[in-house]
Amino acid sequence: MSVADRRANFTKIAHRLIYEKGYKATTMRDIAQNMGCDVANIYNYTKSKESILEQSLFDTSAIFHEGIKKLMRNELTPKEKLIEIIKLHVTISYERPYQAAFLIDEWRHLSNEKLNLFLKERHQYESWIFDIFNTGIMSNDFRIIDPKIASITFLSSIRWVHNQFVNGSSPKQRIELEVHLTNCIIGGYCS
Amino acid sequence: MSVADRRANFTKIAHRLIYEKGYKATTMRDIAQNMGCDVANIYNYTKSKESILEQSLFDTSAIFHEGIKKLMRNELTPKEKLIEIIKLHVTISYERPYQAAFLIDEWRHLSNEKLNLFLKERHQYESWIFDIFNTGIMSNDFRIIDPKIASITFLSSIRWVHNQFVNGSSPKQRIELEVHLTNCIIGGYCS
DNA sequence: GATTTACATCAACAATTGTTGATGTAAAAT
DNA sequence: ATTTTACATCAACAATTGTTGATGTAAATC
Numbered sequence: 348m349s350v351a352d353r354r355a356n357f358t359k360i361a362h363r364l365i366y367e368k369g370y371k372a373t374t375m376r377d378i379a380q381n382m383g384c385d386v387a388n389i390y391n392y393t394k395s396k397e398s399i400l401e402q403s404l405f406d407t408s409a410i411f412h413e414g415i416k417k418l419m420r421n422e423l424t425p426k427e428k429l430i431e432i433i434k435l436h437v438t439i440s441y442e443r444p445y446q447a448a449f450l451i452d453e454w455r456h457l458s459n460e461k462l463n464l465f466l467k468e469r470h471q472y473e474s475w476i477f478d479i480f481n482t483g484i485m486s487n488d489f490r491i492i493d494p495k496i497a498s499i500t501f502l503s504s505i506r507w508v509h510n511q512f513v514n515g516s517s518p519k520q521r522i523e524l525e526v527h528l529t530n531c532i533i534g535g536y537c538s
Numbered sequence: 539m540s541v542a543d544r545r546a547n548f549t550k551i552a553h554r555l556i557y558e559k560g561y562k563a564t565t566m567r568d569i570a571q572n573m574g575c576d577v578a579n580i581y582n583y584t585k586s587k588e589s590i591l592e593q594s595l596f597d598t599s600a601i602f603h604e605g606i607k608k609l610m611r612n613e614l615t616p617k618e619k620l621i622e623i624i625k626l627h628v629t630i631s632y633e634r635p636y637q638a639a640f641l642i643d644e645w646r647h648l649s650n651e652k653l654n655l656f657l658k659e660r661h662q663y664e665s666w667i668f669d670i671f672n673t674g675i676m677s678n679d680f681r682i683i684d685p686k687i688a689s690i691t692f693l694s695s696i697r698w699v700h701n702q703f704v705n706g707s708s709p710k711q712r713i714e715l716e717v718h719l720t721n722c723i724i725g726g727y728c729s
Numbered sequence: 730g731a732t733t734t735a736c737a738t739c740a741a742c743a744a745t746t747g748t749t750g751a752t753g754t755a756a757a758a759t
Numbered sequence: 760a761t762t763t764t765a766c767a768t769c770a771a772c773a774a775t776t777g778t779t780g781a782t783g784t785a786a787a788t789c
Binding site: 350353384385386387388391392 | 764765766767768769770
């Protein structure tokens with residue numbers, strides 16, 4: 348096992364535990380036990396408990412931002428943009444289900460300054476979604492509805508996707524989920 | 539302030555804190571401070587920290603079960619049943635948003651025996667939803683889709699509703715949300 | 730009026746928490 | 760061959776945790 352492998356293994360174990368028990372309920376001793384080593388040894392892999400959460404959150408947040416920025420530049424219709432965003436969420440949730448979950452369940456355990464930064468990033472992401480609905484409603488691509496409610500419900504219906512992938516899901520299931528979500532969105536929002 | 543009022547006040551404060559910070563991160567001293575009294579005094583209102591969570595979870599779970607049992611007895615079409623379930627979730631989430639949130643976010647902090655009981659209740663609830671989709675797909679009321687995926691996505695899209703009500707929402711917003719959810723469901727699942 | 734119930738404070742407990750320092754060894758890089 | 764990096768253990772810390780017992784007072788019930 349290489350150095351990189353061992354570090355990856357630590358991260359994987361830590362993320363799995365935090366996912367299963369929650370950040371607060373996961374102790375450094377829990378992680379150590381699951382790695383088969385002493386508590387103090389954990390600090391060879393991470394600076395602190397919070398930095399585990401911190402890195403995961405901001406890494407994954409950045410991936411979401413990259414994805415949405417790319418598709419916002421393209422000349423897609425509002426409907427096509429929503430479909431691309433669904434794909435983005437499914438892909439990330441498939442590739443890193445634990446970390447996708449942290450973005451929803453564990454961000455509040457960040458310390459104050461990091462928390463503010465995180466909330467700022469999240470708000471920006473939500474604004475992009477809002478804009479898509481706002482534009483799409485004005486242009487008659489979507490049904491007439493409060494764009495705020497629409498963007499919130501849209502986000503909510505794709506936020507939970509990671510749950511389907513935490514126990515290992517087949518590529519086929521992934522496609523089926525993506526298709527279904529796309530159908531629901533089109534059926535629910537589009538005119 | 540009557541005795542009942544004071545107990546209700548304690549419950550309200552405790553629930554708000556647990557909602558905001560999470561069960562593990564909320565200490566008995568936090569609750570005491572927000573009540574303006576000493577820590578030990580809290581134990582005049584509750585047997586233990588866990589019993590606060592326990593009571594909330596099983597109380598609210600019972601309300602959901604009552605609601606769904608009643609509508610399953612009625613001779614409704616699958617589509618009408620879904621609409622009634624949406625109403626049920628919106629109503630409960632409107633009346634007790636914190637407790638609705640605990641059903642999703644905090645149940646895992648129950649101790650072993652209570653946890654098993656809770657999971658059993660939840661599984662039963664999910665089975666009812668599954669049955670509705672299974673029936674509705676066979677009868678051509680719904681589009682052709684894996685009933686398991688359908689029931690999971692359906693539940694996911696109504697699970698978050700409490701978020702809209704935690705900071706006090708107007709009756710008008712409540713109606714608008716209910717209408718929108720109904721439209722999305724009909725558009726997304728029905729043929 | 731006497732008694733029970735509800736509410737309050739203080740001090741203290743045992744357990745658990747994240748983290749550090751001292752110390753050592755095996756592997757990698759120079 | 761030497762030095763640095765990575766990994767490991769042990770003991771201990773200060774702080775925080777849920778909870779209890781002793782003790783007292785005000786309010787409600789009888």
